[in-house]
Amino acid sequence: MKPGIFISFEGIDGAGKSSHVQAVADAFERAQRQVVLTREPGGTPLAEKLRDMVLHDSMDALSEVLLMFAARRDHLQQVIEPALDRGDVVVCDRFTDATFAYQGAGRGFDFAVLSQLEQWVQGFPSGGLRQPDLTLWFSLDPSIAAERLSNARVPDRFEAQPAAFFAKVHQGYLDRLHAEPARFARIDAANNMEQVRNQVMRVLHERFKVRAPR
Ligand code: TYD
Numbered sequence: 001m002k003p004g005i006f007i008s009f010e011g012i013d014g015a016g017k018s019s020h021v022q023a024v025a026d027a028f029e030r031a032q033r034q035v036v037l038t039r040e041p042g043g044t045p046l047a048e049k050l051r052d053m054v055l056h057d058s059m060d061a062l063s064e065v066l067l068m069f070a071a072r073r074d075h076l077q078q079v080i081e082p083a084l085d086r087g088d089v090v091v092c093d094r095f096t097d098a099t100f101a102y103q104g105a106g107r108g109f110d111f112a113v114l115s116q117l118e119q120w121v122q123g124f125p126s127g128g129l130r131q132p133d134l135t136l137w138f139s140l141d142p143s144i145a146a147e148r149l150s151n152a153r154v155p156d157r158f159e160a161q162p163a164a165f166f167a168k169v170h171q172g173y174l175d176r177l178h179a180e181p182a183r184f185a186r187i188d189a190a191n192n193m194e195q196v197r198n199q200v201m202r203v204l205h206e207r208f209k210v211r212a213p214r
Contacts, residue, residue: 002033004084005208006130008095010173011138012166013159014145015189020136020200021093023212027201028089031210036083039093040071044078047071055156061107068099069117076122076130095132096122097176102158105172106165131183134207136200137173140189142166 007024009017025035041051050071054064072095083090096118103109122130146163149155177184185203189196201212 014149015138101172138189
């Protein structure tokens with residue numbers, strides 16, 4: 001059995017990452033891998049309920065953080081860990097880097113508390129943390145992302161934030177990349193859809209030897 005692979009997608013709202021999630025899943029399926037396509041917050045019935053609350057109900061930053069990690073805990077236990085144990089490929093739209101970027105850098109929440117929660121939620125009894133094998137960070141100037149978002153649907157609690165918030169979130173992702181450069185691939189999301197897709201596929205080929213679906 002091949003070992004499981006865990007891939008996360010990250011970026012500020014409006015960076016366009018979600019348009020490429022399916023293409024990554026298709027590339028692995030073409031390579032005869034079982035793929036679990038999922039998202040955070042969400043991915044289980046409980047975590048989807050928590051998602052609905054955290055995206056739409058007003059609350060303080062601590063409640064937001066606790067709900068994000070509660071959703072993540074359930075998602076890991078019910079979906080991600082069993083899939084990786086089976087040797088599947090987990091393609092996840094956002095994971096813990098989003099908490100460090102949005103709640104930590106964006107809201108100004110204490111990073112030490114985030115690290116403690118990360119340890120409780122993602123820590124292995126034998127040490128170490130569950131983290132993605134690869135994080136595709138769709139990096140985009142926050143002002144371009146805001147322009148893209150302005151044409152979008154009714155904004156949720158995060159999408160409704162001002163440009164200054166997204167500038168901080170963007171910086172939060174950059175700091176995560178600098179802390180763990182081997183895990184991250186930075187995708188230039190200012191390019192057009194096809195160029196972005198080609199860049200994503202190049203990364204997948206380099207790391208996992210899979211190719212784009214025709
Ligand atoms: P997103 O995944 O971008 O979904 P959609 O494209 O449907 O809006 O939206 C989820 C929002 O939740 C996004 O604004 C980022 C935010 N978020 C956090 O603030 N912290 C987290 O830990 C996660 C996973 C998401």
